[in-house]
Amino acid sequence: MSGKAYLIGAGPGRPDLITVRGLNLLRQADVVLYDWLVAPQLVDQARPNAVRIFVGKAHDRHTLEQDTITDLLVEYVRAGHHVARLKGGDPSVFGHVGEEAQALASAGLAFEIVPGVSSALAAPAYAGIPVTSRGYSTAFAVVTGHEAPGKADSTTDWNALAHIPTLIVLMGLHRVDLVCTTLIAAGRAASTPAAVISRATTREQRVVRATLADLPAALREANLPTPAILVIGEVVGLGATLEWFVPSLVEEGFEAFERLEQRTI
Missing domain, CATH: 3.40.1010.10 (Tetrapyrrole methylase, N-terminal domain)
Structure with a gap:
């Protein structure tokens, strides 16, 4: 078989x-x-x-x-x-x-x-952040936080990433300090809006917003759990008016499953 x-x-x-x-x-x-x-x-x-x-x-x-x-x-x-x-x-x-x-x-x-x-797109969307938006960002990049700046065998060009309009960092919650410091040193404005979205799309979703320079301190105070996604760019500022998701209103039973037609492979 x-x-x-x-x-x-x-x-x-x-x-x-x-x-x-x-x-x-x-x-x-x-x-x-x-x-x-x-x-x-x-x-x-x-x-x-x-x-x-x-x-x-x-x-x-x-x-x-x-x-x-x-x-x-x-x-x-x-x-x-x-x-x-x-x-x-x-x-x-x-x-x-x-x-x-x-x-x-x-x-x-x-x-x-x-x-x-992908959480790289869904997490920002659930925080009211479009990764591209006319007048704000015409490009975005997704990078893993495991390839931390300064890592000896890293192939990630953080200097180039510092100039991408919207930067999305996955699996980087434990390296936010280093990521933010490196991007600022590479020329990204310290005042750039940034956000971390924890447990996106679920009842436990939490969002912390700050500038790129202030984000590490804000995260230490918030003590967010993983998984979490870091978003950097001017589009983050749109979240103040576009945030639509209310975590407490997520359905407990997800009855939509029962309405989906079962199909064969």
């Missing part, structure tokens, strides 16, 4: 932001390998007899190393199972999809990449 892997983007946190195709494939999978950013309500959408395996990785806390996760994925597909590899956000945006897809391709196994709503 031929198995197949579905590398699915689960969206930015709120479970009903998964795509229809992603949800349909999840509901029909034999095995679900899911990350820590995936909402429990989504995992509950798997079939009752599906094997569910948590393979999440957080800051300094890895349930399994990436090589082990990849080997597990290949093993289940090779055994003939349909596997939903459920990842937060979009699988192609810092989601290790290249490594996992390459391993499957090298083993001659079938796979499909199912795009998801």
